Amino acid sequence: MTLMMTGYLKRLYNLGARKFLVVGIPAVGCCPFQRNQNKTGGGCKEESNYWSNKYNEGAKSMLQAMKTEFKDVNYAFSDSYNIVLNFIQKPANYGFVEVKAACCGLGNLNADVPCIPISQYCPKRTDHVFWDLFHPTEATVKIFIDIIFDNSQQYVSPVNVRQLLWNRGKKPKPRL
Ligand SMILES: *[C@@H]1O[C@H](CO)[C@@H](O)[C@H](O)[C@H]1NC(C)=O
Numbered sequence: 719m720t721l722m723m724t725g726y727l728k729r730l731y732n733l734g735a736r737k738f739l740v741v742g743i744p745a746v747g748c749c750p751f752q753r754n755q756n757k758t759g760g761g762c763k764e765e766s767n768y769w770s771n772k773y774n775e776g777a778k779s780m781l782q783a784m785k786t787e788f789k790d791v792n793y794a795f796s797d798s799y800n801i802v803l804n805f806i807q808k809p810a811n812y813g814f815v816e817v818k819a820a821c822c823g824l825g826n827l828n829a830d831v832p833c834i835p836i837s838q839y840c841p842k843r844t845d846h847v848f849w850d851l852f853h854p855t856e857a858t859v860k861i862f863i864d865i866i867f868d869n870s871q872q873y874v875s876p877v878n879v880r881q882l883l884w885n886r887g888k889k890p891k892p893r894l
Contacts, residue, residue, distance in 0.1 A: 724780055731788060737882055738793040740781060741866075742774045744802040750820040750829035751851040760818060760827065767799075774799055794882040796866045797873045805847050805858060812861055815845040822850050 727738065746752060747766030756763050774797070781793050806817040821840040822833035831837055833850040840846055844857040854862070867879045 723777065724784070727784060731791065736790055736792065738781075738791065739866075739879055739882065740777060740793060740795045742777060742796050742798040743770045744798040745806070746770045748803070748806055749852050750818065750823070750827045750848050753818055754827050754829035770799055792877065792882055794866070794874050794877050794879050797875070798862070801862055801865055801873050802847070802854070802858070805861070809847070813845065813857070814847050815842075816840070817847045819846070820848045820850045821846040821855060 730738070745762060745767050747763035747768075747770065752763040752766050753760050778795055781795055785791050785793065805812050805814055809815060809817050818827055819840075820828040820833070821843045823829055823837050824831035828838070828840075829851050843849065843855050846855050847858050849855040849858075866874045869878055
């Protein structure tokens with residue numbers, strides 16, 4: 719998988735690309751579809767999360783290798799796995815109330831049936847992490863984007879998106 723990605727990135731490089739934003743894979747096992755498959759307590763599906771982590775580790779070392787080979791490449795890699803896991807583990811910090819069930823769907827965790835015309839909507843979509851079986855809500859994406867734009871090394875590295883775009887290498891200005 720990362721071998722294929724190396725090929726894509728090199729092609730983009732040869733076409734002139736020098737700045738790459740690579741969005742890591744979130745904790746896939748925690749989406750309502752996967753949780754719904756875990757019949758023992760509705761926890762996240764461990765195996766899927768294991769492979770999400772593996773993929774991210776591979777992507778990270780591939781990017782480091784690419785930076786070594788092409789000195790004029792700059793990139794930001796988002797630790798989407800831990801960003802979204804943090805929404806799920808500390809929902810109150812982000813204004814979320816429901817971290818397991820989808821907003822739109824039917825059945826257990828609104829995940830037995832996808833978001834189709836006969837499905838039900840949650841009353842307040844902004845307090846849900848997940849919109850449907852697989853996808854985050856707009857509220858989730860908005861917070862996610864704010865984090866990868868301005869967060870320090872913890873969730874996006876080696877630089878954040880703002881630094882990648884405008885002042886690579888420098889520390890971000892404190893905001894708020
Ligand atoms: C299901 O969820 C429980 C509780 O979170 C967890 O301990 C268990 O490993 C999960 N099972 C699978 C198959 O992922």
